[in-house]
Amino acid sequence: MHRNTEIKARVPDLDALTRRVAPLATAGPTAIAQDDTFFACPNGRLKLRDFGDGHGELIFYQRADQTGPKTSFYRITTTAEPDRLREVLTLAHGQTGRVRKQRTLYLVGRTRVHLDRVEGLGTFMELEVVLHAGEPAQAGEREAQALMAALGIGGADLVSGAYVDLLATSAS
Template identity: 55%
Template sequence: MPSNVEIKARVSDPVLLAQRVAELSQSEGTIIRQRDTFFNCSQGRLKLRDFMNGSGQLIFYKRPDSDGPKLSQYSISPTSDPPSLQVVLADALGVKGQVQKVRQLFLIGQTRVHLDTVEGLGHYMELEVVMRPEQSVEEGQQIAVNLMQQLGVSEENLVTGAYMDLILKGPAPAVPL
């Protein structure tokens, strides 16, 4: 199963962070609109990501609910008909909830940097260090920590869980970078 090391953090100044990320990645990033529907699942998380352009992905992933860099294992299957797949999965499993976001995606080395504006939550950043088969979890965690430091992301801003979990809990105030 593919894996990555990831962190998620609240962002109080998305413009400043976008400037820092653009400088490090030497790009302006790619804008992606997404609607994730989470389904009830006995282990891990199962979501259908609809890119709202006729394409999507069914994603299953497992990761601990802790702040800081953590290992996430995932499986992804593309779909060309997210709406009908959503109906089938909703009928079979039940819907836990939905997350709508606009994501700006940057690549820095082997790390995917997501600057997300999440409906009902605000601004967040995710780092996903895409692990190579020969790399240890510790190497991935060190890459994430180093990039956090370069971007000025403090540990107080780190959050646990998925956006869906945060939505179910209710919004939390942003903490300065």
């Protein structure tokens, strides 16, 4: 399985953060529409990401729901039929939630910086430091923390869980 170190933070001013990320970026910005459907999965999370252009990705991942840097283990497979796959997975497993967002992607070295506008939740940033095979998780944690400091993201801004969890909590 592939691994990365992740953090998620609530961001009150996405435009200001964009101005801090852009000079550090080695690639981007890339605008990406994402419609994520989550399915029941007893040993992790399973989501279908529909890009709205006729292709998508089925993503399985496992990670702790905690604030601060955490290691995520994941597998991704692509699909040319996201609507049909969503239908099959819904019949087989049942949907547990849906998240629609507009994402702007930047790369800062090997770190994916996601600036997200999430329907029903607001604005967020995610960092994903891609780890090499055999690389200790601590290396990714140090890199994520250094980038958080450079971007002015503090510990109080961090959130745990996935957007689908935050949406479920805000609905109750």
